[in-house]
Amino acid sequence: VTTHFSTWPWQHWATERPSAAALSFGEQSFSWHEVSERIEEYAQGLIEQGVKRDQLVAAIAPNSVQLVWLFLATIRIGARYVGLNPRFSDVELNDILDELKPQAIWLPPKSTFLPSLQEQTPALVNTGQILRLLPAIQPRLVPVTWQPSRAVTYTLTSGSTGLPKAVVHTAEQHLASADGLLSLMNFTADDSWLLSLPLFHVSGMAIVWRWLYRGACIVIPKASDFSEELQQVTHASLVPTQLQRLLTVTLTDTAQHQLKEVLLGGAVIPPTLTEQAELAGIACWCGYGMTEMASTVTVKRADVSSGVGHVIPHRELLVKEGEIFVRGASLCLGYYRNQMIFPATDNAWFSTGDLGEWQNDELFILGRADNMFISGGENIQPEAIEKVLLTHPKIEQAFVLPREDDEYGQRPIAIITTALPLDVGLVAELELFMAEQVTSFKRPVSYFTFPEHLRGRGIKVSRLQLKQWLETLL
């Protein structure tokens, strides 16, 4: 993929459209000229504090306008950026930092986190510098030119066990991701995309690259309910639970928003949800993607089917023996581990661990291979049962997990979010409903109310944490 940039994207737009609106944050707004100046100031601040090209800057912060400056300034000086979820515990954060060994850590003013890097081996004594960046006053030359094939970001992605993996991408790979998706969605230079997902997750990272690619406007939300910002933006990326919440609390009539298109992804997208959103005047795009591919790989305009559409330009997808494999220009350089980058694949095709099938030229996700379990000799794919549960009008969210059973080995149990309390009457109703829909070994043997404290530490509910919670109950 060749991009139309011969310099840093923000400098490109600062030359092409200097006074066009580029970024807004509450009352503040910045033109491309101002964005470009801000990034230079932050870049000088980084250099004055000793950050050098090829070094790693770790930010442990929620989204903010400062975080966007820091991110772009980091890549501007030829360094690399990694975002960590600020809601991780200090122990988890220190474990990740211990592996990544960043040369600089950026914390927002309110953070109480104390990195324990000083306690490590002597060779690393000086790596624990905490930066609370202030823009430098004296302009100074920042000597790195635009090189789209340099590694710029490490994006953390958690597997089912162990430390999250740090997925390495170049600017070119992020821009290839943006280019393909925006050849389908209608995101023009006059549009604005809400930074509605965290920059430490690939879904938030991808918003920034689409903005840079298009030279449009990005809106940084002030609060997490987005109610004010939705009045100004034309685009947003949402996980299904965010859309669900918006439809119930904020988007009750079309007059309250300017949204033209939303991109959904990250988890199963129930067609009943997109139907509701379309009725509220929002065009929904259903996506399927993953960190290693710099976000979306397949997409479609929402319709009645629960499929995830077709392969986006610059990506290729193969279903082999039921498993989904992907490759293309947005595929990462590899994983960063032990100060090295290891390839994410051994034969160019990345094995997603997702199970899928084609139906009438459309991809359907059947679940993750590692979620499968066996009950009385029968394979059970929890996502298949979740899908049925989600068609029940009183169920908003559903997870199926195995529970140990003397006779069957394992049996499915359901953990659900319902609008009304989960009482005996509702359980009886659900049991009857499931009896009509699925064979007996796939019917949940018990129902639990979803524990709210396990919602939203990241953008997804962790099945591992749900399993641990369940163990404390049984």
Ligand code: 4YB
């Ligand atoms: C799915 C799934 C689906 C992923 N059905 N399982 O910009 C975007 O594409 C975007 C917009 C809105 C919300 C999220 C996104 C994303 O990037 C999501 C990418 C993501 O979730 N990456 S991940 O590395 O954290 O997880 C990838 C895994 O998530 C996949 O391997 C699937 O298992 C699952 N997944 N989309 C069902 N539509």
